[in-house]
Amino acid sequence: MSTPAGDKRMTVTQATFIGVGSMVGAGIFALLGAAGAVAGSAVWLSFLIAGAIAGLQGYSFAKLGSVYPSGGGLLHYLAKGLGEGHVTGITSWLFYVTAAIVTAMVASSFGGYASSVLTDSDPTWTKVFAIAIVLVMAALNVVGSTAVAKVQSLIVKVVLTILTVFVISTLTNFDPALLAPSGYPGLREIIASVALTFFAFLGFGVITFTAKDLPNPSKQLPTAMYLALGIATTVYVGVSLGVFGTLTADQVVDYGPTALAEAAKPTLGQFGYVLMVITALFSTAGATNSGLYPSAGMTRHLASVGQFPPALGGTVGRRKAPVGLLLLTSFTLVFIVLFDLNKIASIGSAVALLVFTMVTLGHFRLRGETGANVVVLTVALVSTLGTFLVFAGTTLADEPATAVALVAIVVLATATDLVWKRRRDDPAPLGSTRDSGSRS
Template identity: 70%
Template sequence: MTAPSGAKRMTVIQATFIGVGSMVGAGIFALLGAAGAVAGAAVWLSFLAAGVIAALQGYSFAKLGAKYPSGGGILGYLSHGLGEGHLTGIASWLFFTAGSIVVAMIASSFGAYASSVVAGGDPFWATVLALVLIVVMTALNAVGSTAVARVQSVIVVVVLAILVVFAAVTIANWNIELLSPAGYPGVREIIASIALTFFAFLGFGVITFTAKDLPNPSRQLPKAIYLALAIATTIYVAVSLGVFGTLTADQVVEYGTTALAEAAKPTLGQAGYVLMVITALFSTTGAVNAGLYPSIGMTAHLASVGQFPPVFGRSIGRFPVGLLVMAALASILVVGFNVNNIASIGSAVALLVFTAVTVAHFRLYKITGANIIVLVIALVATLGTFIVFCTTTLANEPATAIALIGIILLSIAVDFIWKARARRSSPPAQPEPAG
């Protein structure tokens, strides 16, 4: 299927960079310490295994995207496989709400980094700078996908260049003994850490929403998905080898979000710290840009099929309503809540939606030409990751567990209320005239 000529605005590389920008965000800074506390120096194996699981899920998305390309992305795949009932509607509201939370969390991270540079870490200015980023990225998305793709390409190139330099420098000077398998924990711990490192790949689902902007999505979308996952996996493995080959696992856990800067210091000195701050600012900017991008096509598609109110398919001037609602919700969360306390909620929701999409694919695999065995493995791997997440991360984050239950109940309520209202307001069917 080929997009209309007016929609030919994005290349495979640009679609790839939207996915990479969504994945390689601030999470890499926080994940190393958290994963290191569980898997020690074997974190690179966790990233590699998580990349394989993501590739299995990516195979499912690529097959669906090639057959059903639309601005609705993975939520459109749900519609094709499960219909337009309550399950698809609830998943859609859940995904939209969680997306707003993730945008708020990443914007808050940007604010924290930026304020540490320009305002000594003042919390007030951290909030102001986070809101400024949301406003700027909202305006950029309103300009159009071409502007989004071009800016995202610049951001991702800068981030990847810095991380490649970081990985090359640290690996060239690493202490190989720190990575000795003799110091690795047991297999159970490494498997448990995969639930953490897999979260670094969840952003690749954003690529499915680029189908509306690709000239030939049936061919280009799968290429973008596979290329983005390959780039992210390579970067994550290289960075983790560099960090854990320079610092002990205990040091990585102790340094936390500054572990990358500390690992760069032996060879780059203070320049290493500056590089990591620049990386954090660019990566969080790119992640907010990529996080807002799906809101336009997603909500327009959902409004067109009746899952969302028709207003979500409209625009106020040049600003699509879906984009404005997501930006407004994210801004409210930045001002009124400590979203870092429920940072994992986006991961939990993404895993649930990914699982639902794969289940839907079972009803479509003969049409998409997908291998049923690969789909089964993908489902088991993704569902298994969610179960491990629930028994590890959620068990230690009651705020996240409560918030997850809350937005699930809210999504159910909104879906049932909206559809009941829509049924009442729709005109009754007229009887056909006799004869």
């Protein structure tokens, strides 16, 4: 159920910015300290390696997207490779629910920054601001993909402009001694930190869902994929060089999420600190927008092939608001209000890595149609699965709440898929057997 070609209004640039906005969100602020604790001032190398791994996965998605463009995005690729059975169904429910968790986390980051500026970090106001940004971005998505693309392009342009100013100003005055290779840790530590920095790239998967809005997705989607990954990698490497060329690794770790703002002070003063806060607000708002965007096309497609109930593919109200979007928004608000998202902070990363791995596994069966290079696919599969295993052995081991939540969501997704498909495949319409029984 794709949008008619005449109604498609998204450009390659806009699709690219949806991907960039999804990647360059709160991650760059939160990751520098955590990665610096492992890789020291070599974090820029970690981002470069993570970008290369993401590029390999992006190659797989681009090849699949050029042959199978769909509003179902990467979940459609999964079905093409592994069929429309329980594996694809369970993965689809898993992806949908975790999308709400990730969007709630990003929105909560927006609420935290807004609250720190306006209410001295009042926890209640943090949730209020988080709820507000979700509702605003949900309303924008109801208006349509054209509005989403235009607003996202504006947000990303502001973020990239400010980050460019930051990179230029810090690199113009950086201390070469702070970035000297002699101060780098061993290769093992640098590789270990890739499991952290790779998570800053996970948002590129959202680009696969833009196919329904692109006039020529077979050519435009791969271009948007590569452009978005190239821009994000350049930004991450430049920012990490600027931060670690201005502050010591220990200072970056101590400052945590405010490391960028602190690194801007020596050259831009308090104005630089304010700029970084503005960047954080824009980037988290953009990431919230990107998090909600795929839901309409995804649920419409999954409902059309029977993986989701038909109702999830429908619309309601005068504005024809997609039910899938409204439900995802509701889940997101529930997570914001009721849960401590810090305790399950890595669940989205774990699910994304598992989904990416399964999509690439399915791609091996389709490479005759996509023309993908088997060596590149193999390296993409090994690197992505390896990243997940390293992540599971470190982050999940240190975050038992995340591990428990992941298992609970997998069980819930499995149960939902089994129950729905049992109802779907029941040869007797609901009510007919019961009605006849009651009459007899």
